Amino acid sequence: MSLPPLATLRAFEAAARHQSFKNAASELGVTPTAISHQVRLLEDTLGVRLFDRKPRQVVLTDVGQELYPVLRDGFAAFAKAVDRVRNRPVSRSMTVSVIPSFAAKWLLPRLSRFQAEYPDINLRLHTSPEAVDLDRGVADAAIRYGVGPYPGLVAHTMFREQFVPLCSPALGLKKPEDLRNATLLHFDWLRPDDATPTWQRWGQVAGVADHLPSAGISFSDDSHAIQAAIAGQGVVLASPVMARAEIDAGLLVMPFGPEIKGHCYHYVHTGRGDNLREVEAFGAWIESEVSASVPVTDQSSD
Structure with a gap:
């Protein structure tokens, strides 16, 4: 686009709206001389006279009257667009x-x-x-x-996490001793420590460590172990908080305790x-x- 400097257009629009260089200067925070200079620069750029300068006011020429409404509407559109951007909620x-x-x-x-x-x-x-x-x-x-x-x-x-035996109700388990004939589902913890919920630790707390089967199925993802328990493939030592949806749906039951802390x-x-x-x-x-x-x-x- 080949346009005059924006400052000249802004000065002209304000002066035309107020029909006064003084009032335009007050609005834009500059001196009347600065407004007069910018308007003169615009007139020189366009090669036309935009105002008739009278002792106490300025009056738009025919060319000025043609240019003013276009700039007025343009600056109004700028203001609306800026307000929309400024007031838009920040992401x-x-x-x-x-x-x-x-x-x-x-x-x-x-x-x-x-x-x-x-x-x-x-x-x-x-x-x-x-x-x-x-x-x-x-x-x-x-x-x-x-x-x-x-x-x-x-x-x-x-x-604090708690862990308890969970299984499908189809297995019909009633007491800890029933685990001797069940398949135990294990989860391979990334960094095991004294609070890791292993079947050996649970068996010691429950007093049935000697009755637990040594064989079982191990998973690297505890959600897979829970899915295997839902399918009736064994008993998983899992969190009732994490398996709440499956327990509420009747897919898993807590046949007995105790719970152990993680x-x-x-x-x-x-x-x-x-x-x-x-x-x-x-x-x-x-x-x-x-x-x-x-x-x-x-x-x-x-």
């Missing part, structure tokens, strides 16, 4: 790193409630069995399973960043979901 986003099993069994079924409560937050889930370094920007926050503490991070304990789930973040407000909002939502879905006795970190 808020955050990334949460979650272990795959927790994402699939606990978080994903609840995310529609988060979106309903915070429709302006764009949430991205990063699923990985490994803990990511939040200082490197891979994620803004994380849900981690472990003993803690997490140096340098703000950490909120969500709930580690806690923690919501962690750096406590800083441009989207800290979003990170804290997600943490508050997580806390409300835990309060509504996890038994009070399971929420303790003790």
Whole structure:
């Protein structure tokens, strides 16, 4: 486009609207001399006279009257477009790193409630069995399973995990001793420790360690172990919180106890960043979901 300088057009539009260089100067925050200079520059650029200058006012010439409404409407359109952009809701986003099993069994079924409560937050889930370094920007926050503490991070304990035998009701198990004739389903934990829910540990707590079969089926994904239990292929030592949907649907039952404790789930973040407000909002939502879905006795970190 071959257009005169924008400042000259703006000065002309204001002067034409006010029919005064002085009032135009007051609106634009410049001197009347500056307005006169810009109008003169525009007239020289166009090769026409736009105002008849009189002692106490300026009057548009015929050419000025032709140009003015076009510029008036153009600047009005500019103002409306700028206001729409300025007042548009800012897109808020955050990334949460979650272990795959927790994402699939606990978080994903609840995310529609988060979106309903915070429709302006764009949430991205990063699923990985490994803990990511939040200082490197891979994620803004994380849900981690472990003993803690997490140096340098703000950490909120969500709930302590519990594990109990779960199986298909078709197996007809009634008491721990019935496990001697059952197939035990195992999960290969990434970093086993004293709180890892193994059948050996459960058997010692239940007092039936000598009655447990040595053979079984092992899985690298605990969700696959749960699916095998639903199919009646054996008994899995799993979390009733994570398997709540399957228990409520009657696909799995807890034939007997006891429950054994695992580690806690923690919501962690750096406590800083441009989207800290979003990170804290997600943490508050997580806390409300835990309060509504996890038994009070399971929420303790003790």
